[in-house]
Amino acid sequence: MNAVIFLVILGGALGFVIALAAKAFAVKTDPRVEEVEELLPQANCGACGYAGCAEFARALVEGEATPENCPVSSPDEVQQIASVLGVSLGERLEKVAVVRCGGDNRLANWNANYNGILDCRSANLVAGGTKACQYGCLGLGTCARACPFDAIEITPHGLAVVHPDVCTGCGKCVAACPRNLIELVPKDAPLHNLCNNPEKGAQSRKVCDVSCIACQKCVKSAEEGQMYMDGFIARVNYENPPSADLAEVCPTKCLQPSLLVKQSMPALEHREEAQQEEEVANA
Amino acid sequence: MEEQGYFALIIGAILVNNFVLTRFLGLCPFFGVSKRLDTALGMCGAVLFVLTLASGVTAAINQHVLLPGAPLLQADLSYLQTIVFILVIASLVQLVELTMQRFSPPLHRALGIYLPLITTNCAVLGAAVLCAQNDYGIMKSAVFGAASAIGFALALILFASLREKLDLAQIPTCMEGAAIAFITAGILAMVFMGFAGLGG
Amino acid sequence: MPKQAKFHGGIHPPEAKVTGAFEIQTAPLLETYVVPLQQHIGAPCNVLVKKKDTVRRGQLIAEPGGFVSAGIHAPTSGTISAVTTCTGPAGASVPAVELTSDGDDTPDDTLTPMDDWQNSAPDDLKKRIADAGIVGMGGAAFPTHVKLSPPPAKPIDLLVINGVECEPCLTADHRLMLEDPDKVLTGTQIIARILGCKKVIIGIENNKPDAIELMQTKAEKLEMEVAPLKVRYPQGAEKQLIYAVSGRRVPTGGLPMDVGAVVQNVGTAAAVAEAVLDGKPLYERITTITGTPVVKPGNWRLRVGTPLEAALTLAKGVHNDPAKIIFGGPMMGLAVYSLDVPIIKSTSGILLLNSDETSEFTSGPCIGCGQCVDVCPMNIMPGTLSVQIENERFDLAEAWHAMDCIECGCCAYMCPTYRPLVHHLKRAKAEIVARRKAEQNK
Numbered sequence: 001m002n003a004v005i006f007l008v009i010l011g012g013a014l015g016f017v018i019a020l021a022a023k024a025f026a027v028k029t030d031p032r033v034e035e036v037e038e039l040l041p042q043a044n045c046g047a048c049g050y051a052g053c054a055e056f057a058r059a060l061v062e063g064e065a066t067p068e069n070c071p072v073s074s075p076d077e078v079q080q081i082a083s084v085l086g087v088s089l090g091e092r093l094e095k096v097a098v099v100r101c102g103g104d105n106r107l108a109n110w111n112a113n114y115n116g117i118l119d120c121r122s123a124n125l126v127a128g129g130t131k132a133c134q135y136g137c138l139g140l141g142t143c144a145r146a147c148p149f150d151a152i153e154i155t156p157h158g159l160a161v162v163h164p165d166v167c168t169g170c171g172k173c174v175a176a177c178p179r180n181l182i183e184l185v186p187k188d189a190p191l192h193n194l195c196n197n198p199e200k201g202a203q204s205r206k207v208c209d210v211s212c213i214a215c216q217k218c219v220k221s222a223e224e225g226q227m228y229m230d231g232f233i234a235r236v237n238y239e240n241p242p243s244a245d246l247a248e249v250c251p252t253k254c255l256q257p258s259l260l261v262k263q264s265m266p267a268l269e270h271r272e273e274a275q276q277e278e279e280v281a282n283a
Numbered sequence: 284m285e286e287q288g289y290f291a292l293i294i295g296a297i298l299v300n301n302f303v304l305t306r307f308l309g310l311c312p313f314f315g316v317s318k319r320l321d322t323a324l325g326m327c328g329a330v331l332f333v334l335t336l337a338s339g340v341t342a343a344i345n346q347h348v349l350l351p352g353a354p355l356l357q358a359d360l361s362y363l364q365t366i367v368f369i370l371v372i373a374s375l376v377q378l379v380e381l382t383m384q385r386f387s388p389p390l391h392r393a394l395g396i397y398l399p400l401i402t403t404n405c406a407v408l409g410a411a412v413l414c415a416q417n418d419y420g421i422m423k424s425a426v427f428g429a430a431s432a433i434g435f436a437l438a439l440i441l442f443a444s445l446r447e448k449l450d451l452a453q454i455p456t457c458m459e460g461a462a463i464a465f466i467t468a469g470i471l472a473m474v475f476m477g478f479a480g481l482g483g
Numbered sequence: 484m485p486k487q488a489k490f491h492g493g494i495h496p497p498e499a500k501v502t503g504a505f506e507i508q509t510a511p512l513l514e515t516y517v518v519p520l521q522q523h524i525g526a527p528c529n530v531l532v533k534k535k536d537t538v539r540r541g542q543l544i545a546e547p548g549g550f551v552s553a554g555i556h557a558p559t560s561g562t563i564s565a566v567t568t569c570t571g572p573a574g575a576s577v578p579a580v581e582l583t584s585d586g587d588d589t590p591d592d593t594l595t596p597m598d599d600w601q602n603s604a605p606d607d608l609k610k611r612i613a614d615a616g617i618v619g620m621g622g623a624a625f626p627t628h629v630k631l632s633p634p635p636a637k638p639i640d641l642l643v644i645n646g647v648e649c650e651p652c653l654t655a656d657h658r659l660m661l662e663d664p665d666k667v668l669t670g671t672q673i674i675a676r677i678l679g680c681k682k683v684i685i686g687i688e689n690n691k692p693d694a695i696e697l698m699q700t701k702a703e704k705l706e707m708e709v710a711p712l713k714v715r716y717p718q719g720a721e722k723q724l725i726y727a728v729s730g731r732r733v734p735t736g737g738l739p740m741d742v743g744a745v746v747q748n749v750g751t752a753a754a755v756a757e758a759v760l761d762g763k764p765l766y767e768r769i770t771t772i773t774g775t776p777v778v779k780p781g782n783w784r785l786r787v788g789t790p791l792e793a794a795l796t797l798a799k800g801v802h803n804d805p806a807k808i809i810f811g812g813p814m815m816g817l818a819v820y821s822l823d824v825p826i827i828k829s830t831s832g833i834l835l836l837n838s839d840e841t842s843e844f845t846s847g848p849c850i851g852c853g854q855c856v857d858v859c860p861m862n863i864m865p866g867t868l869s870v871q872i873e874n875e876r877f878d879l880a881e882a883w884h885a886m887d888c889i890e891c892g893c894c895a896y897m898c899p900t901y902r903p904l905v906h907h908l909k910r911a912k913a914e915i916v917a918r919r920k921a922e923q924n925k
Contacts, residue, residue, distance in 0.1 A: 010344075026385075
């Protein structure tokens, strides 16, 4: 009996102290913060501009950010978050990253042995790595290391390739690339121009087999407004893209169908040829 | 004699019988929050507060209420020791958590689950039980609690600093993270074995 | 003779100054020059000429793009055959002007000699230096007129003239001091007049005893001091030189002007004298062409825009294909990969190396030996920093004073595991600067 009385008294007293403290130190929290946080991907990649998913959840509930600011969540998840918050959404375009260079070690010319740190940003500081092209992919994998989702692969021939099926379009790699080669494009875009060399055709041809030589064939073959010239680079108008077949007209094969489009497109032959040549050379 | 007793008690709790590295108590926060030095320091503060107060308060309750022949309740309630101690510790932890949430939300977030887990932390309960076992008075218990907390802080800060350096080191992939942390903790414990003969 | 203070760290690599006894030769006129439009630290230039324009020697072809910038002048008279790009010594493609010589080398007379410089206003002299496009000739190519414009809050009481030439292999400054000491000293007087400072110390390393002796006899009459310095690399770095000759320590993150000092290279002093006395803008410089593969190493007066290939022809070509070509000295120079790279205002040397003199190595992890710390003249910890930088902890690197690094290369020279320490630090500095900028823009 004594024990029961004592425990009741002790428990009551301690409970009273805590109740007082809770009142004194009360922090107002919105229960929706936790709810939203659970719906977020928890990758803490920071692509939304906030320090991690928890911060983003707070910003969402306080109305500073909108659910679309999280590029990683699928449209379904974004919809769910929006319904928790009671806001309506516009149509959201799913984006993926694409490396705008197709010149791997077999196709781009070399002009130096690089013996420094295996990191693109470091290589870019000293004479810019091995390839003769000053604008191309350095292939040392800084973007792959920056990717929180392991969506970027460095091919054995030193070229960064984004796997669009894994990529969430968070944009971390865009910031990591010292040559600003990576671009966020609509996920369903059928083809890309995989060259970023702004120099004249003769110049860019000298340094790489798959450079854009500004011949404008694609612009002429495509319908009005589907392709346009940006200096000496042809660009796809992603708001109104041409079909993937257009890649066939490109003489240097820098215009490539998106990896999501079927892999065995005739336009890929050029690379396969190069591969075969190398195999022959190795044999 | 009394003075010396306190000195030996403090040195013993901090170095010779370090809670973490010799008694292996309180390992959960030791591994959980030692990734960064600043969160480790926050944890040290919380543990110092809880451990000192808990040791003192539980010693008081033990002496005045629970032990047979205690002044407030004659009956032998010592079988209630564990549950009462936990009750006291839990309330203290709750207090710390409320204060921290109010005054340092980032630290609160960084400590995460490890803060409420101090409740069931064997170091805190261990200190209380040890005090009861050794019949330390209220004052002595509080000092023992504080010294133990300092010992815990010493171990945690050392370990957190090491782990911050480890973070930068090249470690074989299979050993990354917890594996190398355990090995480091083991070596650190061996270092503390060196204090074993101190003060008899 | 002032007592020499010993700066911390430093190394003594083999000097290999084989061209020290060879007189400066003047290069014959070439048919074409490719003049890069970015030859200095600071804002890029705006080109003033277009294709088919005719220019005269010394005519301004690109105007400075800001205060921290220097104009670029035509190396000879002729026609602009193209406004293009070329590969610069730093490896990146830079805008350039291709100039076809007409063979007459007609001088431009925009800049007239200022015979009465002793009585000219310092601001006029400064303006002349800016108009002549003079930059630091030691290698950094920092616009000289900027360095000579300290804020009034920081009075200058010490001018240090840098004749140290601590880089191995290079002898351009050495030969200049021997062959044209009067020009160097006149330039020094002009600079001292601009700064309004009385005390002038000329620092020369004591592996050039002939230059020390000559400069000492000449400088005595002008009340300047010559300080012979014990050979040690990087004594020619501003902060180390100031400490060596005066014992003043430039605080971390500070500039020489914070301790009331300005350092100028002997080459810069000579260029200043030429600009003021002859009205000649900076379009040529003395360059050492050296290295084992070179048939006839020597010191040449080369015009800016001389392609590397033409410069090597002057040295009678090479015995064998070099493994590496470096613009500058072996410690701080930059390797180039194309023979089209032109000489610019800061090219103090062209060094060719055989394959047995270069090494390809794989670097290991930092073993914490501390040799880099021992030799670092800036008292930072390159090994620790490199580990932090490898982990992209630039916040830590900044806290550990990565920005103090002068990229002298002593640490990498010493590292037993061949870590590319300077490269790491270069990266960190670029990254920290970018971060600071981003923070400012916020």
